[in-house]
Amino acid sequence: MDIKKAVKDTRERQVQLWKELILDYCRTHKIFLIPLEEDFLLFTNPLIQRSLNHEAKEVFLSALVSEGRAEWIDKGHKKCLILWLRIQDWADCILSFVKDNGLEDSVMTVEEIRTGIESRGTELHGMDHNVLMRALKLLENKGKAAIFKGTSADDEGVKFSV
Amino acid sequence: MGNLFVKKAKITDVDKAILSLKTQRRKLAQYQHQLEAVIEAEKQAAKDLIREKRKDRALIALKKKKSQEELLKQVDAWLINVEQQAGNNAIKAIQGEINMDDVQKLMDDTEEARSYQDEINAILGEKLSAEDEEDVLAEFENLETELTLQDLPKVPAQSEPKDEELVLPDVPTKTPVVSEVVVEGAEDAKRISAQRKVMEEPLPA
Incomplete structure (x- = not known):
């Protein structure tokens, strides 16, 4: 077996394992943003006093970005948005939530979806506001929801029509 | 082009009113949390000031x-009011009418609450009602007593007096025998021989 191929296979396996680890960790702890220039628990092991260097972090996160499971927030690649569910999956998750709670033709505030009593114990609870808005806009484009503003600027509502 | 024929949900005035009420409810709930935090902080401040023997400042807190x-x-x-209005909205929606004045009034009330809060902060130097004054003084005394009890030194645990050690003789290993005594007088001789006889007799089976 060619030594270069063996090294390449090992490298690919390593990247794959890290991608899975990042997604699982973020999903478990409901983390949406990973800062590259700050300490992040997953990339540091104080027991053996080792941590991933900046280059390695960027390699693993870029691999997630190329698969549509993450997005760079800025051009400098200092912050990365982790999509442990793709936007389409989030949209499906919202629809299931609406059906399960009998919220068809109901008005909800955007905040209510991510911090309300009904969403407790679901994937939606505590989710990132921007990710939620993108998922809702996707539903709006499909005619499953209508996003609208109330009387004051911070009134943001959505009416579902599943 | 795919989105051209998508039918959007129609947003009515009722929907907007419901959204306003829900937003109002959220803001009021946040306000509640803020107030609870302030109340807890003031109570802690009062405790600290009582410890420092600054009664006047503690009373202000x-x-x-x-x-x-x-x-x-x-x-x-207000929250109860919002909940009731939100409940009424369902009925009003069915009837196809909603009193937007009520919603507006509720929103004005919240603004009023903000200004009322500022007003309270300004008035704090002035007196509360007599009943409130009594409550404040009673609470002050309770806190003072509570803290005094907390600050009392602990009673030292007394060590129980140890029992005096008794020096006892060893357990005898031999059969007891009456020692030889020089007997004077016939009566004493009889008594001793009787004792010896009793001791020498075998026990009944």
């Missing part, structure tokens, strides 16, 4: 706490 509690009661009442 307790007055602040009292006024915040009054405001919290009012916010609770």
Whole structure:
């Protein structure tokens, strides 16, 4: 077996394992943003006093970005948005939530979806506001929801029509 | 082009009113949390000031706490009002009419609450009602007593006196025998021989 191929296979396996680890960790702890220039628990092991260097972090996160499971927030690649569910999956998750709670033709505030009593114990609870808005806009484009503003600027509502 | 024929959900005035009420409810709930935090902080401040023997400042902190509690009661009442209106909206929606004045009034009330809060902060130097004053003083005394009891030194645990050690003889290993005694007098001789006889007799089976 060619030594270069063996090294390449090992490298690919390593990247794959890290991608899975990042997604699982973020999903478990409901983390949406990973800062590259700050300490992040997953990339540091104080027991053996080792941590991933900046280059390695960027390699693993870029691999997630190329698969549509993450997005760079800025051009400098200092912050990365982790999509442990793709936007389409989030949209499906919202629809299931609406059906399960009998919220068809109901008005909800955007905040209510991510911090309300009904969403407790679901994937939606505590989710990132921007990710939620993108998922809702996707539903709006499909005619499953209508996003609208109330009387004051911070009134943001959505009416579902599943 | 795919989105050209997508039918969007129609947003009515009722929907907008419901959204306003829900937003109002969220803001009031946040306000509640803020007030609760302030109340707790004032109580802690009062405790610290009592410890430092600064009664006047402690009373001011307790007055602040009292006024915040009054405001919290009012916010609770507003929240109930919002809940009732939100419930009524369902019926009003069916009837196809909603009194937007009610919604507007509720929103004005919240603005009023904000200004009322500022007003309270300004008035704090002035006196509360006589009843409130009594409550504040009673709470002050309770806190003072509580802290005095907390600060008392602990009673030292007395070590129990040890029992005096008794020096006892060893357990005998031999059969007891009456020692030889020089007997004077016939009566004594008889008594001793009788004792010896008893001791030498075998026990009945």
